[in-house]
Amino acid sequence: MSRLQVVSGKGGTGKTTVAAALALALATEGKRTLLVEVEGRQGIAQLFETEALPYEERKIAVAPGGGEVYALAIDAERALLDYLQMFYKLGGAGRALKKLGAIDFATTIAPGVRDVLLTGKACEAVRRREKDGRPTYDHVVMDAPPTGRITRFLNVNDEVAGLARIGPIHNQAQAVMRVLKSPETAVHLVTLLEEMPVQETADGIAELRAADLPVGRVVVNMVRPHVLDEAAVRAASGDHRDAIARTLASVGVTGGTRLVEPLLDQATGHARRVELERAQRAVLDGVGVPSYELPFLGDGADIAGLYRLAKELRKQGVGA
Amino acid sequence: MTKKADATTAPEAATAGAGPDAGTGVGPDTAAGPDTAEEAGGAAGPDAVDGLDRAPLLELDPLLDDRGTRIIVCCGAGGVGKTTTAAALGVRAAERGRRVVVLTIDPARRLAQSMGIDSLDNTPRKVDGIKGSDGGELHAMMLDMKRTFDEIVEAHAEPERARAILENPFYQSLSAGFAGTQEYMAMEKLGQLRARDEWDLIVVDTPPSRSALDFLDAPKRLGSFLDGKFIKLLMAPAKVGGRAGMKFLNVGMSMMTGTLGKLLGGQFLKDVQTFVAAMDTMFGGFRTRADATYKLLQAPGTAFLVVATPERDALREAAYFVERLAAERMPLAGLVLNRVHGSGAARLSAERARAAAENLDEGRIVDQGDGKAGLRGSPATTPELETEPEPNDLATAAAHPVPEAAPTAEPAQETDVDVRHLTAGLLRLHAERMRVLAREQRTRDRFTALHPEVAVTEVAALPGDVHDLAGLRAIGDRLTAGRTPSA
Numbered sequence: 001m002s003r004l005q006v007v008s009g010k011g012g013t014g015k016t017t018v019a020a021a022l023a024l025a026l027a028t029e030g031k032r033t034l035l036v037e038v039e040g041r042q043g044i045a046q047l048f049e050t051e052a053l054p055y056e057e058r059k060i061a062v063a064p065g066g067g068e069v070y071a072l073a074i075d076a077e078r079a080l081l082d083y084l085q086m087f088y089k090l091g092g093a094g095r096a097l098k099k100l101g102a103i104d105f106a107t108t109i110a111p112g113v114r115d116v117l118l119t120g121k122a123c124e125a126v127r128r129r130e131k132d133g134r135p136t137y138d139h140v141v142m143d144a145p146p147t148g149r150i151t152r153f154l155n156v157n158d159e160v161a162g163l164a165r166i167g168p169i170h171n172q173a174q175a176v177m178r179v180l181k182s183p184e185t186a187v188h189l190v191t192l193l194e195e196m197p198v199q200e201t202a203d204g205i206a207e208l209r210a211a212d213l214p215v216g217r218v219v220v221n222m223v224r225p226h227v228l229d230e231a232a233v234r235a236a237s238g239d240h241r242d243a244i245a246r247t248l249a250s251v252g253v254t255g256g257t258r259l260v261e262p263l264l265d266q267a268t269g270h271a272r273r274v275e276l277e278r279a280q281r282a283v284l285d286g287v288g289v290p291s292y293e294l295p296f297l298g299d300g301a302d303i304a305g306l307y308r309l310a311k312e313l314r315k316q317g318v319g320a
Numbered sequence: 321m322t323k324k325a326d327a328t329t330a331p332e333a334a335t336a337g338a339g340p341d342a343g344t345g346v347g348p349d350t351a352a353g354p355d356t357a358e359e360a361g362g363a364a365g366p367d368a369v370d371g372l373d374r375a376p377l378l379e380l381d382p383l384l385d386d387r388g389t390r391i392i393v394c395c396g397a398g399g400v401g402k403t404t405t406a407a408a409l410g411v412r413a414a415e416r417g418r419r420v421v422v423l424t425i426d427p428a429r430r431l432a433q434s435m436g437i438d439s440l441d442n443t444p445r446k447v448d449g450i451k452g453s454d455g456g457e458l459h460a461m462m463l464d465m466k467r468t469f470d471e472i473v474e475a476h477a478e479p480e481r482a483r484a485i486l487e488n489p490f491y492q493s494l495s496a497g498f499a500g501t502q503e504y505m506a507m508e509k510l511g512q513l514r515a516r517d518e519w520d521l522i523v524v525d526t527p528p529s530r531s532a533l534d535f536l537d538a539p540k541r542l543g544s545f546l547d548g549k550f551i552k553l554l555m556a557p558a559k560v561g562g563r564a565g566m567k568f569l570n571v572g573m574s575m576m577t578g579t580l581g582k583l584l585g586g587q588f589l590k591d592v593q594t595f596v597a598a599m600d601t602m603f604g605g606f607r608t609r610a611d612a613t614y615k616l617l618q619a620p621g622t623a624f625l626v627v628a629t630p631e632r633d634a635l636r637e638a639a640y641f642v643e644r645l646a647a648e649r650m651p652l653a654g655l656v657l658n659r660v661h662g663s664g665a666a667r668l669s670a671e672r673a674r675a676a677a678e679n680l681d682e683g684r685i686v687d688q689g690d691g692k693a694g695l696r697g698s699p700a701t702t703p704e705l706e707t708e709p710e711p712n713d714l715a716t717a718a719a720h721p722v723p724e725a726a727p728t729a730e731p732a733q734e735t736d737v738d739v740r741h742l743t744a745g746l747l748r749l750h751a752e753r754m755r756v757l758a759r760e761q762r763t764r765d766r767f768t769a770l771h772p773e774v775a776v777t778e779v780a781a782l783p784g785d786v787h788d789l790a791g792l793r794a795i796g797d798r799l800t801a802g803r804t805p806s807a
Contacts, residue, residue, distance in 0.1 A: 011398020012629065043633070101550035146398055148426060163493060164588040195785040196431075197399075224752075228745040240739055247743040251679040253668065262664025263746040270749050272783040298755040300632060300763075 001026065001319070002186035004126045004179065005141045005216065008150040008204070009190030010197040014221045016043040017301040018190045018294065019143040020069075021309035027067030028319040031138040034125050035060075035071045038118040039145060044071050049303060055079075057125075063310070070137070072125070076107040079117040115156040116173055123179045147189055147204040154180050154187070155211045186216030191284070193220060193277040202287050218289045220281075222296040230271040233264070292316050375768045378654030378775035380800045384413040387520065388621055391510070392653075395526040395535075396627035397637035401658040403431055404786055404795060405627050405779075406525040410458050411435075411789060412796035413521050414447075417454025421519040424462050425506055425527045434788050435460050442467040444513075449789050459519065465505040469495040472508065476602045485598045490591040502527045503538035504610075511613040536617070536648060551596060551603075623653035626774075630660055630760035635767045642771050654775035656799065657764065661756050661781050670754035677747035680740050777802070 005022060009015035016037070023035040034057060037044050045053045048060045053073040061069040080103055097103050106113045128136040145153045157173035157180070164170045179185060187208055191201040201218060208215050241264075245257045253259065284291065294312055297305040314320070383389055394406045403424050410422035421444045424431075435447045435458075444459035473485050485491050494501060506527055513522050526535050616622065624645055628638035638655060645652045768776070779798045786792055 012400060012631075012634070016633075046633070046636070102553075105550055159493060163489060163591070166587070169588075227749050227752075228742070232742055232745065240742065243739045244743050244746065247680065247739050248676070248747075251676040251683075253672065253676045253747070255667070259665045259668060263750055265664060266749050266753055267746055269783045276784050298752060298759065300759050 001139065002184055002214070002216065003135070003139055004122065004185040005139060006144045006150075006154070006185065006187040007141060007190060007219075008144045008147050008187065009219070009221075010147050010192075010200045013190045013192050013197050014301065015146070015190045016047060016143045017306065017309065018188075018219050018221055019141050020044060020047050021294070021306050021313055022188075022318065023069045023139070023141040024061060024063050024067075024306060024310035025313035025318040026139040026141065027061075027063035027069050028314065029065050029067060031067045031319070032136070033067070033069050033139045033141060034137040035069055035141050035143065036122050036125065037071075037073050037143040038122070039143075040073065040075065042073060043143060044073065047301065047303075047306065064307075072121075074118050074121045076114040076117045077103055079121045080107055080113075083117065083120075113160070113169070115153050116160050116169065116176065119154065119157060119180065120172055120176050123176045126179060126184065144187075147200045150187065150189075150204060151207040151211050151213065154208075154213055158211075181212055181214065183214060185214050187213055188216040188219055190219045190221050192222055193280045195276070195280060198280045198283050202283060205287050205289060215289055218284055218287070218291040220284070220291050220293045223293050224273075224296045226274050226277075228267050228271060228274075230275060233267045233271040292318070375655075375772065375774060375776040377802060378656070378777040380409070380412075380777060381416070383623055383653055384409065384416055384418065384521075387418075389623055390521060390619075390621035391514065391616065391623070392521070392523045393526065393617070393622065393624045394524070394627050394656075395624060395641055397634045400627050400629045400634050401779075402627045403525045404792070405625070405656055405658065405799070406523045407431060407435060407460070408786075408792045408795035408799060409625075410460065410523045411447075411450065411792045412800070413523070414450045414456040414458035415452040415793075417452055417456040418521045419455075419457050419519050420521045420523060421459040421461065421513055423506070423509060423513060423522060423524040424460065425502065425525050426462070431786065432460075432462065434786050434792055436789070442471075442509075444519075447789075463502070463506055463509055465502050466495045468505040468509050469501070472606075473602070476605050477598075481598055481601075485595065488591060488595045488598065490588070490595045494595075503535040506535055507538060507613045508609060511609055511616065514616060536614075536644065536650075617650050618648070620651065622651055624650055625653055625656050627656045627658060629658050630763050632763055635763050639767060639770055642774055652774065654777065655767075657776055657778045659781040660778040661753060661760060663750065663753050663757060665750060666754070666757070668750060668754075670751040670758070673747040673751040673754065677744040677751065680744040680747070683740060 005019075005026070007015050007019035007022060009018070020035060023033045027033045035044055037053075042052050044060070045051060048071070050060055053060075053071055055073065055075045055078040057070045057072045059068055060071045063069060077098075081098070084097070107117065122140055122142050125137055126135075126140045130136055144150055157177040161170050161173040161177065164173070189201045189204050191197040205215055205218075241257070241260050244260050244263075248254075248259060292313060293316070294309050297308070299305065301309075383392070392406075392409060394402045394409075396402050403426070406422055406424060410420045414420045422435075436449060441462060442464035444461040447458040447460050450456060450458045470486060473482050473491075477485060506524070510522065510524055513519065624641075626638045626641045626645075628634040642652060642655075764776075768774075777799060779795065782795070786795065
């Protein structure tokens with residue numbers, strides 16, 4: 001498995017949850033993974049029900065079998081100050097720059113600098129080694145910006161390398177690009193079996209490919225079991241109403257006739273959804289990217305759900 | 321618990337001064353239409369939830385009909401249906417007689433098509449098929465940030481300078497959509513549309529930002545950047561150089577710019593300086609317009625709608641919005657809660673439905689598990705079943721097929737099993753639905769507990785996507801149907 005796993009997806013598809021589950025799944029047998037977030041939303045902290053993450057790598061979970069998950073919320077401003085410190089020993093000057101608004105300029109207004117810093121920090125974690133030469137993290141999982149922005153986000157280094165044609169930012173941007181375009185990296189796109197996310201996923205894959213960025217998997221999230229198909233529902237909506245009411249009564253569910261109609265309505269909605277999902281699955285099959293499938297969590301994505309999804313991912317080959 | 325969640329969700333809220341009391345500021349502004357608040361109190365419905373405060377009902381028709389409403393801003397987390405909501409409100413307002421323009425930021429292709437516009441662009445296009453008797457009209461456009469930026473440059477600089485700016489590499493990257501530009505341009509466009517005064521209602525969708533309120537912060541950030549020392553510093557050497565910025569960084573330059581030069585490369589800094597120098601005369605205009613747009617957003621004719629789904633993350637973001645809007649004194653109309661699940665059979669609990677389904681399954685095992693015999697074949701034989709009068713004895717029903725009704729024993733047995741299988745499926749679906757309902761209710765209650773003053777309208781979940789005006793119209797109906805959807 002690639003060392004850097006980038007997880008993107010349309011808003012609302014659960015990409016943070018999937019990224020966290022992936023980090024857990026990869027932390028098998030004593031392995032250590034780092035889960036990073038780059039959008040300052042503290043989604044990881046909320047998911048793991050911990051306090052807001054500081055700009056510091058911190059252990060947030062232990063995986064079954066002894067693996068460890070660390071987390072880091074990357075902050076562009078802090079990353080820039082660190083960077084200045086690292087390369088220029090600019091402790092005080094960094095603060096002066098900040099006061100002048102230069103740091104703010106660099107991290108919010110100057111095109112791409114922010115994204116260079118964010119991707120750069122993630123790549124640094126990928127490359128980092130312990131004294132004994134072993135990598136600090138076996139895998140780094142990034143909860144990345146949504147599908148609509150992911151290619152630009154990852155590719156910004158190319159653009160910046162073109163803008164800043166010499167100097168350390170240029171070199172840094174190129175080094176990051178070498179990691180991002182190598183097999184060391186895999187970009188996964190999370191989707192639901194709904195029209196808009198699937199369309200966006202297909203578009204996103206095309207964009208990633210055009211930019212030579214390595215597409216990993218499509219992660220089909222929140223998959224619901226197909227309880228009844230359309231044929232069944234059609235049959236029921238025919239003349240079975242009374243029979244259904246009686247069957248309900250036979251197992252002690254009273255008020256049968258009044259219940260049948262809403263139950264059938266729900267089933268009709270379900271059947272229509274099944275049909276739509278089938279069509280969307282066909283669209284996804286068309287893009288030719290292997291996929292993982294994760295079940296819908298009826299109780300929402302809490303910690304228990306997260307471990308369940310991680311187990312599911314392992315079953316499908318993650319961390320093997 | 322809530323305290324902790326707040327601290328973790330919204331680190332920015334703290335810095336922006338949205339303290340614990342921020343929510344209270346929303347109160348008076350909440351009544352978007354003058355009559356919303358009182359009506360909502362009465363309309364709370366008979367099914368008020370046990371012990372918990374029920375949020376007042378957000379009534380959108382009065383808001384759309386009020387000629388005083390000039391701008392509606394739809395904001396919320398990504399993927400909650402902001403753009404669809406904006407489009408549906410646009411259609412509804414137009415069909416109720418208003419002259420509406422919908423400014424979308426990044427619509428899904430399907431949504432653009434649903435308004436009959438395959439290629440939305442930076443100019444408002446009339447949407448055909450609006451059925452209004454009162455001369456209402458709908459126009460729609462999609463923000464093209466680069467085009468918008470270019471137009472500003474072209475409108476405010478003499479041709480030669482404009483060309484110099486448009487050709488500057490830094491400008492080209494900046495305008496092509498790096499963090500923040502989209503937000504500036506969305507607000508700039510909103511200001512332009514409002515200034516044209518051709519529409520009496522502007523419905524605007526907000527960019528899918530990394531932080532949801534970037535569009536509010538963007539004009540301010542631009543302003544403070546333009547007023548800041550840093551920009552003067554950047555401009556200094558260019559000015560010294562005489563011909564705007566064509567001179568290389570001179571030796572006497574401050575250590576700060578020197579550092580930046582080292583970091584970014586001299587050429588890059590030179591591009592920035594050239595850009596800043598060329599834009600110099602335009603900065604005042606940017607700032608004035610940014611301030612004007614910000615004031616426009618606070619004006620009484622503006623209504624913010626926070627859009628969310630009944631999911632934890634989306635509602636957390638919504639709560640953050642509510643607090644920020646209050647802190648910025650922006651008028652919040654209420655919360656649109658999309659994709660809410662309901663059930664017409666809510667009296668039947670998940671537990672009972674599941675138990676009953678299991679009961680039916682066990683019955684089938686007794687029946688040698690031939691339930692697989694297929695639903696497909698036998699629907700035609702059903703009428704007979706209606707005369708079948710022994711519903712109460714599970715064992716009998718399972719073991720013995722309908723005795724008198726069926727012409728032959730076999731199809732009847734199959735039908736009986738089919739119905740059992742089908743009924744078990746219905747029950748199982750219902751149990752799942754009730755579980756979702758309960759979870760959604762918990763998340764909503766949590767939001768309402770934190771922000772009881774925020775009016776809410778709930779929109780039932782649709783099984784599929786919107787493809788046409790009829791679909792948008794249907795969403796408009798749901799948006800204004802009151803609470804407790806049953807779909």
